[in-house]
Amino acid sequence: MVNIILLGPPGAGKGTQAKRLVDERQMVQLSTGDMLREARHSGTEMGHRVSEVMDRGGLVTDEIVIGLIEENLHHDAPGGFIFDGFPRTLKQADALGAVLDRNGMSLDHVVEMQVDDAALVARITGRYTCGNCGAVYHDATKPTAKPGICDACGSSNLRRRADDNEDALKIRLMEYYKKTSPLIGYYYALGKLDTVDGLAEMDAVAAAVAKVLDRT
Ligand code: AMP
Secondary structure, eight states: OOOEEEEOOTTSSHHHHHHHHHHHHOOEEEEHHHHHHHHHHTTOHHHHHHHHHHHHTOOOOHHHHHHHHHHHTTSOOTTOEEEESOOOSHHHHHHHHHHHHHTTOOOOEEEEEEOOHHHHHHHHHTEEEETTTOOEEETTTBOOSSTTSOTTTOOOOEEOOTTOSHHHHHHHHHHIIIIITHHHHHHHHTTOEEEEETTSOHHHHHHHHHHHHHOO
16 A cells, blocks of 8 residues: 655646556545535535635635545545645645544655646646546547547546636646645655656656555
8 A cells, every 4th residue: 555645737647647546556546626626516615615716726725625635534545545736735745744644644655747837738728527537638639539528438528627728827837836846845855755757658657657656
């Protein structure tokens, strides 16, 4: 069992790699972004509260996302947990350490996925996903075989995120550099950090991530 954080700017490929690890290693993906979108979709009070800040590209409060992670750590995860899009601030990183400790768990690796900004804009603005199975597509690099139909599950429920546009992306990137990138130093100091080239082919990125995970 290996618990890891996937760290990187929006569009670095964290979600895509997390889904592969779920399929291949019986790991459980804990994506605070997915949980928040789910809360909005199901119309909870918290979902309403976070919608404006999410659409703008800002970060929701530490208390909310820390609460979401705590609620979801009880899942049975034979292969371990993948923290995807969490932590995003130093306060969240401290809270994750504490909550893992309390549950008798530890963090094994932090994988930083490096991608330059120009590539992020291209990746994000063409991105869409299947609302049914979570498969990820892209207008230019990976369209569905049949327009409007998910290759993986046949659903026609394909969606684009409200914050996958250039204005929101600018703010998301700024938030990343200001508030999240200090975590690179934080985890380096803890001896947990590994960096992979997020611009490589998807299979090559997966192989690089696997190498980190298989290191004891
Ligand atoms: P993501 O799907 O990870 O790109 O997250 C989408 C949006 O959800 C972000 O732009 C934030 O508004 C919010 N969000 C997700 N995770 C966090 C987090 N750990 N801390 C604060 N806000 C978050």
